[in-house]
Amino acid sequence: MDSLDKDGTIQNRLVRIYGRVQGVGYREACVRRARARGVTGWVRNRVDGSVEVMLQGSSEQLADMCNWLRDGISAAVVDKIEVTEMQPPLPRFDPFNRLPTL
Structure with a gap:
């Protein structure tokens, strides 16, 4: 799957996921899903129990x-997610990775 929109731009989203998302394999599954879809970025646990994900790719991805x-x-158990569109310029992430807890 192409990681660029039709106009050649890369979209960026910062996502926070709240609920029971730590200690259940959520990050590893996220890495597998992102890599399979051609999305770059990273995922990490937050000390408040949430998971944070930086996504880069096309709007469809x-x-x-x-x-x-x-x-x-x-x-x-996902209670809610918060999605923030990040404005360029951002560094290009490749491949999708897990980061240490912040």
Whole structure:
């Protein structure tokens, strides 16, 4: 899947996921999903129990990832997500990775 929109731009979203999303394999599943969809960025746990995800890709790829993040995996319980559109310039992330807890 192409990571650029039709006009050649890369979209960026910072997503916070709240609920029971730590200690259940959510980050690892997120990495697998993002890599399979050609999305770049990173995912990390936050000390408040949430998970934070930086996504880069086409608008279609990011919509797909945000929908997946809302549902997560069966072991997770997602209470809410917050999506923030990030304005360029941002560094290009490649590949999608897990980061240490912040």
